[in-house]
Amino acid sequence: xxxxxxxxxxxxxxxxxxxxxxxxxxxxxxxxxxxxxxxxxxxxxxxxxxxxxxxxxxxxxxxxxxxxxxxxxxxxxxxxxxxxxxxxxxxxxxxxx
Amino acid sequence: xxxxxxxxxxxxxxxxxxxxxxxxxxxxxxxxxxxxxxxxxxxxxxxxxxxxxxxxxxxxxxxxxxxxxxxxxxxxxxxxxxxxxxxxxxxxxxxxxxxxxxxxxxxxxxxxxxxxxxxxxxxxxxxxxxxxxxxxxxxxxxxxxxxxxxxxxxxxxxxxxxxxxxxxxxxxxxxxxxxxxxxxxxxxxxxxxxxxxx
Amino acid sequence: xxxxxxxxxxxxxxxxxxxxxxxxxxxxxxxxxxxxxxxxxxxxxxxxxxxxxxxxxxxxxxxxxxxxxxxxxxxxxxxxxxxxxxxxxxxxxxxxxxxxxxxxxxxxxxxxxxxxxxxxxxxxxxxxxxxxxxxxxxxxxxxxxxxxxxxxxxxxxxxxxxxxxxxxxxxxxxxxxxxxxxxxxxxxxxxxxxxxxxxxxxxxxxxxxxxxxxxxxxxxxxxxxxxxxxxxxxxxxxxxxxxxxxxxxxxxxxxxxxxxxxxxxxxxxxxxxxxxxxxxxxxxxxxxxxxxxxxxxxxxxxxxxxxxxxxxxxxxxxxxxxxxxxxxxxxxxxxxxxxxxxxxxxxxxxxxxxxxxxxxxxxxxxxxxxxxxxxxxxxxxxxxxxxxxxxxxxxxxxxxxxxxxxxxxxxxxxxxxxxxxxxxxxxxxxxxxxxxxxxxxxxxxxxxxxxxxxxxxxxxxxxxxxxxxxxxxxxxxxxxxxxxxxxxxxxxxxxxxxxxxxxxxxxxxxxxxxxxxxxxxxxxxxxxxxxxxxxxx
Numbered sequence: 001x002x003x004x005x006x007x008x009x010x011x012x013x014x015x016x017x018x019x020x021x022x023x024x025x026x027x028x029x030x031x032x033x034x035x036x037x038x039x040x041x042x043x044x045x046x047x048x049x050x051x052x053x054x055x056x057x058x059x060x061x062x063x064x065x066x067x068x069x070x071x072x073x074x075x076x077x078x079x080x081x082x083x084x085x086x087x088x089x090x091x092x093x094x095x096x097x
Numbered sequence: 098x099x100x101x102x103x104x105x106x107x108x109x110x111x112x113x114x115x116x117x118x119x120x121x122x123x124x125x126x127x128x129x130x131x132x133x134x135x136x137x138x139x140x141x142x143x144x145x146x147x148x149x150x151x152x153x154x155x156x157x158x159x160x161x162x163x164x165x166x167x168x169x170x171x172x173x174x175x176x177x178x179x180x181x182x183x184x185x186x187x188x189x190x191x192x193x194x195x196x197x198x199x200x201x202x203x204x205x206x207x208x209x210x211x212x213x214x215x216x217x218x219x220x221x222x223x224x225x226x227x228x229x230x231x232x233x234x235x236x237x238x239x240x241x242x243x244x245x246x247x248x249x250x251x252x253x254x255x256x257x258x259x260x261x262x263x264x265x266x267x268x269x270x271x272x273x274x275x276x277x278x279x280x281x282x283x284x285x286x287x288x289x290x291x292x293x294x295x
Numbered sequence: 296x297x298x299x300x301x302x303x304x305x306x307x308x309x310x311x312x313x314x315x316x317x318x319x320x321x322x323x324x325x326x327x328x329x330x331x332x333x334x335x336x337x338x339x340x341x342x343x344x345x346x347x348x349x350x351x352x353x354x355x356x357x358x359x360x361x362x363x364x365x366x367x368x369x370x371x372x373x374x375x376x377x378x379x380x381x382x383x384x385x386x387x388x389x390x391x392x393x394x395x396x397x398x399x400x401x402x403x404x405x406x407x408x409x410x411x412x413x414x415x416x417x418x419x420x421x422x423x424x425x426x427x428x429x430x431x432x433x434x435x436x437x438x439x440x441x442x443x444x445x446x447x448x449x450x451x452x453x454x455x456x457x458x459x460x461x462x463x464x465x466x467x468x469x470x471x472x473x474x475x476x477x478x479x480x481x482x483x484x485x486x487x488x489x490x491x492x493x494x495x496x497x498x499x500x501x502x503x504x505x506x507x508x509x510x511x512x513x514x515x516x517x518x519x520x521x522x523x524x525x526x527x528x529x530x531x532x533x534x535x536x537x538x539x540x541x542x543x544x545x546x547x548x549x550x551x552x553x554x555x556x557x558x559x560x561x562x563x564x565x566x567x568x569x570x571x572x573x574x575x576x577x578x579x580x581x582x583x584x585x586x587x588x589x590x591x592x593x594x595x596x597x598x599x600x601x602x603x604x605x606x607x608x609x610x611x612x613x614x615x616x617x618x619x620x621x622x623x624x625x626x627x628x629x630x631x632x633x634x635x636x637x638x639x640x641x642x643x644x645x646x647x648x649x650x651x652x653x654x655x656x657x658x659x660x661x662x663x664x665x666x667x668x669x670x671x672x673x674x675x676x677x678x679x680x681x682x683x684x685x686x687x688x689x690x691x692x693x694x695x696x697x698x699x700x701x702x703x704x705x706x707x708x709x710x711x712x713x714x715x716x717x718x719x720x721x722x723x724x725x726x727x728x729x730x731x732x733x734x735x736x737x738x739x740x741x742x743x744x745x746x747x748x749x750x751x752x753x754x755x756x757x758x759x760x761x762x763x764x765x766x767x768x769x770x771x772x773x774x775x776x777x778x779x780x781x782x783x784x785x786x787x788x789x790x791x792x793x794x795x796x797x798x799x800x801x802x803x804x805x806x807x808x809x810x811x812x813x814x815x816x817x818x819x820x821x822x823x824x825x826x827x828x829x830x831x832x
Contacts, residue, residue: 012168019164026156030149033293044131045289052160060167063277069107071483077115079511083123085599087130088263089614090547093602094131096611097166106409106484113476113510121392124548128522128533129543214530223539230532230540234525 018059025052104268110271115279116241122283123274125235128182129290132227139224146211147232148202152292155198156284162191166250170274173267178257188277192247199240203233232291239283243294244281249273306713314440326411327815332397333713334418339393340782342384342425347775349377357764360756363509370754371440372455376432378443379460380389383467384425385678386557386698390563391509392421392474394705395502397713399478401806402496403524404487404822409480410431417473424467431459442752444553447534447545451526461686463521468513468520475509478502487805489824496804496828497586500826501566504590508555508562512598516552519545533796543608550601558597560694561661562590564701565632571708572636575651576643582635589628596625606677615674622672629665633658648800649723653704656731660696664689667742678737685745691738703781705731711799715811716792722784729777736770777792804828 029048037044058064063073133140169184206229209216213233218226253273256262262270309329316324322334338635356363365373386615400731401408408414435456441449450457456519486495495503514523523545523821525531573580582585602610602618636658645651667689668678680686711717741764745751749760756764798807805824809817 011597012171015164015167015171019160022160022163023157026153026160029289029293030153033289042289042294045293046286049286049289052285056163056278056282056285060163060281061275067110070114071109072116075112075116076119079119079123082511082598083120083126086123086551087127089599089602089617090127090131091134092614092617093543093547093610094134094541096613097609102484106480109480109483110410110413110476113479114472117472117476117510117514120511121518124518124551125522127548128544131541136539157307208777213525213532219538226532227540230538232520234533234593235529238521 013057018055067095070073104180106187107268107272108275111275115275118279118283119232122238125231125238126286129231129232129235132224132231133290133294136222136224136227139222141294143225143228143232144291145242146206147292148205149292151198151202152288155195156288158191158195158198159284162188162195163193163278166277170267170270171228172231172263173257174269176264182254182257185250185257189247189250189254192243192277196243196247199236199288202235235287236291239287242280242283246273246277249276299541304788307814308810309815310810310812319332324415326407326415328396328400328407328411328414328715329813329815331418332395335388335392335396337422338418338422338425339385342380345429346377346380346385347778349373350379351771351775353377354768355589356754357756358768359765360758360761362755367754368440370489371752372432372438373390374752375439375442379428379439379464379695379769382443382556383464386560386694387465387471387832388421388474389560389698390567391478391505391559392417392501393702393710394498394567395474395478395505395563398709398806399502400481400485400501401809401817402499402685402804403482404805404818404824404829405481405485406816406818406821408477409485410477413473414477417470417477419468420466420473426469427459427463427466427768431456431463435459444549445520445523446549446574447523447526447540447542448536450523451535458497458524459786461524465517465520468517471509472513472782475506475513477613477735478506479510482506487821487824491824493584493587494824494827497569497580497583497590498566498804500587501569501590504594505559505562507639508559508594508598509574512552512555515548518703519548519552543605543610546605546608547601550604551598554601554604555594555598557694558593560698562593564657564698565590566631567701567705567708568636568657570802570804571650571654571704572639573829573831574708574800575646575648575654577646577801577831578639578643579640579827579831580635581641582631583827583829585631586635592628593625596628598626601657603672603677606674607681619672619674623669626665626672633662636806648712649718649720649727650704650708650800652702652724652727653707655784656727657697657700657704660692660700660734664692664694667692680745682750683745684741684751687751688738688741688745691741696734696738700730704784708800709806710788711795712797712806712811712813714789714792715794716788717795717799718792719784722780726777726781726784729773730778731777733770733772733774733777737767737774738770740764740767740770766832801831803830 025048029045032044032048033041035041057076063069063076066073112263127153165184167183172184183263199278206212211229212218213230218229250273253262253270256269309327312483313321313434316570321692322330325331325334350363352372356365356370356373376433396408435458437455439445439450439453439455439457439460441453441455441457445461455493482495482499522531526534528539532540534540534542536542569580569586602614603622606619636654667685671680671686707718707723744760744763744767747760749756795811797810799811800807803826805822806813808822
C-alpha cells in the first residue's frame, strides 16, 4: 500500500541526471544571454525555462509517474495555457492602442 | 480504503494549491510582460545593474536544493531515515543561503538608494521605475514563499525525528517537497526575466 | 459501525450529537460540514441584511434630487460598501458555502468533505475578512469611496481606509480558494460506490465547475489587491500613472478575476434550479449531459471575456471586438440551460410549491438580466450604456433576480432537510409576491433611466429622472417587506414548524434518503448507487 499511485520507486540516479540537465540548461541560458538575439532572446529564455520546469515537474514532482493524479498532467499545462491566453488577450490591447 | 483515499486526497489538495500559486505569480508575469514590451531599453539598462553571477549562483543553489529535497524523500520511502534527514538539512541550508544572497542583493540596492519610491529611482526613466517595482514585488513575494517553505521543512524535520512522519504516514513530507519544487520552478522563470535581459 | 447504528436508531441528528465541545463552541469549532454550512448560513445572512440596509439607505437618498438624507461623500461610501458586502460577503460565498457545504457531500454519498479542518478554517477566514471589512468603516480615514472595483489611480490617492478594505477582500479570497480546493478534492475522491460522474446531481456538477474557477482566478485578484496595497504603503509604482504604471492594466487584472467571479455567483444558483425543477415536475431533467457541459463551457469561456467591462476604458478596438465576440459566445451555454429547464417542465406533473415558484422566477428574472447583457456586449450600444443605470439594472436582475432568488428557492427546498421542520406553507406565496413585485418596481425603471442617460454611482441627478427614481425607491420598500416576511416565516417555522419526514418533496437525490435533520455521519452505511439522480417512480 505504501506506493500506490506513484509506483516505481524512482532510482536516485535519475534525480542526479535531471539535476545535471538542469545545470546544463542554466549554463546554456546564461551564455545565450550573452549573445545579441533581439526579440528571439526572450523566446529562447522562456523556452529553456519551460524545459527546466518540465523536468522538475515530471521527475522531482513525479508527474511523469503519477497513475492516479493524471488530471494534473493536463491541468498544469492547462494553467499555463490559461496564463498565455491572459497575456495574449492583454497584448491585443496594449500593442494596438 | 479510507487511508488510501486520504493520501490521494491530500496530494490532490496540494496540487490544486500549487495551481493557485502559479496563477498568483501569473498575475505578476502578465504585468511584467506588458511593461517589458513597452520599455525594452529601460528594462535592459536596469537589468544590467543586477548581479548576474549572484543570480546564477542562487539559481544553482535552488536547483540543487530541489535535488536534495527529492533525494531526501526517496531515502525516506526506502527506509533510510538518517540519510533522509541529512538531505533535508542540505535543502534547508541551500534554501537559507538563497535567502541570504537575496537579502544581500536587496540591501546593496537599497544602500545605493534604489528602492520603491526613492527619489533616486524616481529621477530615472519610467521603464526603470517599473522594472524595479516588479523586481522588488516579484523577488519579494518569491522570497516570502521560500521563507515559508523553509519553516515548513524545518517542521517536517522535527516531525521526522519525533517519528510523527514515518513510513506509513509520509504524505506531509511529500507535499512539502511538492511545495519546495514549486518555489524552485518560480525562480527558474524569475531568473532569466530579471537577470538575463539582453 | 455499531456506533452509527446506535445513532440512527436513537434518532440522534447532527444537532444533538456530542463532539469535543458543548454549546456554541461545539459549533464554531465543529468540523462537521453540516454545522459549517449552517455557520455560513447565519453569518452570510447577517451580512446580507447589512448589505440590504445599505441599499435601503441608498434608495432613500436617491428618492429625490439633491441631498435627501446624506452628504455626497457618505453616499459614495455607502454604495461602495453595498457592493463590497453584497459581492464578497454574500453572493460569492453564498450558495457554495451554505448549500455546497451542507449538501454536496451527502449528494455524492460521503460522510464529509475531504479536508474537514480546512473547511472550518475557511469559515474562520471568512469571518476574519468580513470583520475587517466592517472595521474599515470606522478606522483610518473612514469608509472607502472608490466603488467596489477599487479602480486606480483614485484608489491610490483617496485618503480613506483603502488598505484595510483591500486586506479584508484579500483575506476573503483565501477562504474562497480553500473551499474550492476542498470541493474539487471531495468530488474527485469521496464519491460513493456506483456514483459515477454522470450520475452526480447537477448541483454537484455546478459546485465542481465553480470550485475550479475559485481556485484558478481568485489568486489574480489577490495579487492585484496586494500590489495596490504595496503601492499605497511603499509606492511600488506598478499601477500609478505618475510612475509609468498603466491604470488599464489594473482593470485587466481586476476583471480577469471579477468576471469569472460572476460565474462563481451564478453556476451554483443554476445548480439549485436544476435540482428543484425535476422534483416538482416529477420528470427527469431534459438533457443532463448538455447541462453538465454547458457548466464547464461557461467556466472556461467565461474566463476569456473580462474585457467587456472595459470597452470604453481606452483599450484597443481590436481587443474590444474579440471580447465582444467571446461574450456573445458565452451566452450560448446559459441559454442551453434555460431551454433544458423549460423542456423538463413540458409534460411534467407540476406542483407549484414555493421552491418551484422561486425557480421559475429565477428563469424569468435571469433571462431578462441576460438579455439586457447582450446590449452591453455589443460595442456600439455599450458606448451609450456603460456606467449608466442600465448596467445597475442588468446586474441586479442577473445577480439578485438570479442567484438571490435561487438562494431563496434553495432555502425553501432544503429547509425541511436541514431543520426537520416544514415552513408555514402559505406565507411563502405572499412573501414571493412582495419580493417579485417589489423587485421589478425597484429595478426595471433602471433600464429606462440608463437608456435615457443617467450615470450610475451618481449622488445627484437631473429633475427629468426624478419620477423613475422615486418609483424605484418605492419598489425597494415593497421588496424589503417581502424579505422581512420571508425571513420571519422561516425563522418562526424553525421553532414552531410541523415536523417532517425524510422526503417531503419526493426527491430522488441522496439527501432525501436520510433522516431530516441528518445524523452526524450522514449515512448509516455508505450507499451503493444504482441509478441516476432524477429517476422518479
